[in-house]
Amino acid sequence: MKALDVEARVDNLDAVLGFVDEQLEEIGCPPKIQMQIDLAVEEIFVNIANYAYQPETGNAAVCVETDAAQQTVTITFTDRGMPYDPLAREDPDITQSVEERQIGGLGVFLVKQTMDDVQYEYRDGMNILTVCKRIAAWEGQA
Amino acid sequence: MTVNQNKNENKLTYAIEGRIDTKTAPELEKALEGALEGITELVFDFAEVSYISSAGLRVLLKAQKQMNKQGKMRILHANDDVTEIFEVTGFNEILTIE
Numbered sequence: 001m002k003a004l005d006v007e008a009r010v011d012n013l014d015a016v017l018g019f020v021d022e023q024l025e026e027i028g029c030p031p032k033i034q035m036q037i038d039l040a041v042e043e044i045f046v047n048i049a050n051y052a053y054q055p056e057t058g059n060a061a062v063c064v065e066t067d068a069a070q071q072t073v074t075i076t077f078t079d080r081g082m083p084y085d086p087l088a089r090e091d092p093d094i095t096q097s098v099e100e101r102q103i104g105g106l107g108v109f110l111v112k113q114t115m116d117d118v119q120y121e122y123r124d125g126m127n128i129l130t131v132c133k134r135i136a137a138w139e140g141q142a
Numbered sequence: 143m144t145v146n147q148n149k150n151e152n153k154l155t156y157a158i159e160g161r162i163d164t165k166t167a168p169e170l171e172k173a174l175e176g177a178l179e180g181i182t183e184l185v186f187d188f189a190e191v192s193y194i195s196s197a198g199l200r201v202l203l204k205a206q207k208q209m210n211k212q213g214k215m216r217i218l219h220a221n222d223d224v225t226e227i228f229e230v231t232g233f234n235e236i237l238t239i240e
Contacts, residue, residue: 010164035193035223042195046164094232098206106196106231113230 001065008049008060008079016045016062020075023064029073029135036114037073040131043107044077052081052127077129083122086129145173153183159190162198171201182213189219194227206237216240
């Protein structure tokens with residue numbers, strides 16, 4: 001298990017993605033799954049950066065755990081910002097027409113669609129969002 | 143991300159390379175601002191797009207809303223991974239993806 005603690009700013013997105021990708025490359029994660037995980041990481045980290053501490057700033061911790069036996073990657077995002085459960089938000093209606101579709105609300109929906117499991121809890125003053133993805137064709141030794 | 147723009151009378155084509163994400167999507171949005179005046183055909187060539195996040199989808203949705211008022215918009219050559227993102231978000235139903 002490895003963790004990165006950074007200031008929750010959009011400018012740090014590349015550092016967060018670099019950190020996550022490094023772990024994924026170690027286990028030989030297929031590019032398609034890596035892209036989906038990068039997408040989830042971007043959507044979640046950017047949400048924390050944009051909303052968690054507004055108007056102030058604070059840190060976010062990103063923890064990556066790989067499980068060879070289960071063939072899963074679990075990524076946990078922790079912040080001490082205002083309590084916010086992104087999963088409580090209603091999914092956008094993807095059958096709506098262009099005119100009806102709202103610009104926004106797609107990020108968390110994408111996370112739910114591309115990850116195998118997404119959990120949120122608020123504990124000890126922290127927002128803890130955990131995503132889990134099964135890795136087919138696991139190659140590495142974790 | 144790099145954006146190559148080609149205008150031919152009322153047709154405007156953007157050939158995009160790289161990632162359309164939180165950091166780069168605003169550049170695309172800015173490129174589109176004011177550029178759509180008088181345009182009846184807007185084309186995005188996605189052959190070299192490797193990644194799109196919700197920030198990029200928002201820019202496409204905004205462009206589609208604008209083009210519905212004045213013409214057509216098409217997205218060409220999206221790769222399988224990007225196409226899947228369009229599918230899970232229902233964007234394949236509201237955009238013209240060829």
